[in-house]
Amino acid sequence: MKKSLLLAVLIIGTAIVAVFLLWPRDAAPLSKPEISPAHSPAAKSPDVAQKVGVPVVPPPSVPPAASPPAVPAPRTPPPPREDHPARVEADSIALNLRHYGQRFGGNPTGTNAEIVKTLNGGNPQGVRYLPQENLRLNDQGELLDTWGTPYFFHQMSAQKMEIRSAGPDKTLWTRDDIIAQ
Numbered sequence: 001m002k003k004s005l006l007l008a009v010l011i012i013g014t015a016i017v018a019v020f021l022l023w024p025r026d027a028a029p030l031s032k033p034e035i036s037p038a039h040s041p042a043a044k045s046p047d048v049a050q051k052v053g054v055p056v057v058p059p060p061s062v063p064p065a066a067s068p069p070a071v072p073a074p075r076t077p078p079p080p081r082e083d084h085p086a087r088v089e090a091d092s093i094a095l096n097l098r099h100y101g102q103r104f105g106g107n108p109t110g111t112n113a114e115i116v117k118t119l120n121g122g123n124p125q126g127v128r129y130l131p132q133e134n135l136r137l138n139d140q141g142e143l144l145d146t147w148g149t150p151y152f153f154h155q156m157s158a159q160k161m162e163i164r165s166a167g168p169d170k171t172l173w174t175r176d177d178i179i180a181q
Contacts, residue, residue, distance in 0.1 A: 086146040086165060090180035093143070093151070094163050096129040103127070106158040112150050113141035145178070156181075 167176035
């Protein structure tokens, strides 16, 4: 019995020393928790606060967060009407792509410049599908719309391609884009 009591005291003592040595030095000491004004007896009822001698402290007022000023969304013009020359041009390109697809069994693939090269005679039969007058190309050989922005060719299937002009704002995927198929 003496041995087991001595062994228990030795184990408990070792545990206390280990906790003391391993306890972080910068840890805050344990203290009595403070009651926030919102949870104090005074917050529940001023009568209770006066009975227990707690001063009545009103909850802190928090000013409403200032909302950022409203910035109006940039206004994008609507797409040009059906008879606008840019829309007529995009429809003409779509028609020429369909003619190419009928002759060769599918659309040309690749980037704008690669598609233009194919439509401009770089195909197995050397047939030109783009009118040479008023043909606007940049230094990379890309076909440009009325506003000088490269057309975006989106291959939807082997026989269907979407042609997108960035429109007057020169930014793709906005409301004023001209889309032809």
